[in-house]
Amino acid sequence: MSFPVDTIRKDFPILDTKANGKPLIYLDNAATSQKPLRVINAIKDYYEATNSNIHRGAHYLANKATEAYESSRQAIATHINAKSAREINFVRGTTEAINLVAYTYGRKFIKAGDEIITNTMEHHSNIVPWQMLCEETGATLRAIPINDKGEIIFEEYLKLLSPKTKLVSIAYVSNSLGTINPVEKIIAEAHKVGAKVFIDGAQALPHMKVDVQTLDCDFLGFSGHKVFGPTGIGILYGKEELLNAMPPFMGGGEMIKSVSFKGTTYNELPYKFEAGTPHIEGGIVLGEAINYINEIGLDNIAAYEHELLVYGTQKLSQIEGLRIIGTAEHKSSVISFLVNNIHPYDLGVLLNEQGIAIRTGHHCCQPLMDRLGIEGTCRASFAFYNTKEEIDQLAIAITRAVKVLA
């Protein structure tokens, strides 16, 4: 059966937008994804029929909101195959998930002389929190070298691993190149030296099935807004024994068992890491977004997006002077490119005039750009609501823009 993209597009009202008088072609999905009606309606429904603070109330709405919030937590636990919903912590997004682990696990367990390994192609949010931790503790941050195709050099990774390695933090999928990293092997090797592994799932969760037990990762973070859900909400998964061993992140209401001036005891998981009134509507609606993609089926999504990637790669490669940046064997639906010596931003502006939304720049990956010897790229990133016709339009628009800029 072919992928029902025309039906699916009807779920996304924003796709009918006219941008600069042209039908919008939205190819900036790696930055943030669009939201299906079901998610948009769930936000409205929440405020019309459920809104209340959670956990503490003894009234109808408080119970209803609590139930919806906790059942969303359970849906997310099931989605990533966590052993328990206690391992699912609501946070603001991937950035907060990484910072939470750096501040709590990192400051308790990482000491001077220890090493943390990350990857040359990481997003800044998976570099800077570890640099800050290293500055404070005297630990050292190391980066796995990559080849010119944008793949990690596995033997180099193995050379970096040692008993000093306490943590490996790596993206499942690169946001700027689309490389799918061999995380299962990376995790297995890290565990051999006793290191824990954080998987940045920001670019994986929207496109593929992620099973934390099969991967055996110790932590996983992802962002709701990239997975067709609301902004300001995301998930930190952690193995229960690790989360239990970590000190709390923020202090305040909800994360305590009892408070007195003699001393405070902390709540159980997952509330220990959820101080204050959380993003209740975001948590509930993220569950709705997850249910939505599960109904389409992540295997169907992955297969269709792979078709788009292959088609787009072929199509764009035919444009004279266009260079695809990131040609890894295993890629998700991201095509980064440069044309001749045209500045990516100039090309982005001309594509925007033709209704096409791409992203230009370093994509929060300056160390990667340094490694590749470029300032930035143009990046077209596809979701399951994009079409081959849109890719045709992209190719026509690039050719037109290049003539203007030549």
Ligand SMILES: Cc1ncc(COP(=O)(O)O)c(C=O)c1O
């Ligand atoms: C791979 C990767 N990690 C982390 C982030 C940060 O996500 P957020 O800004 O939602 O916290 C992004 C955002 O683009 C990303 O692509």
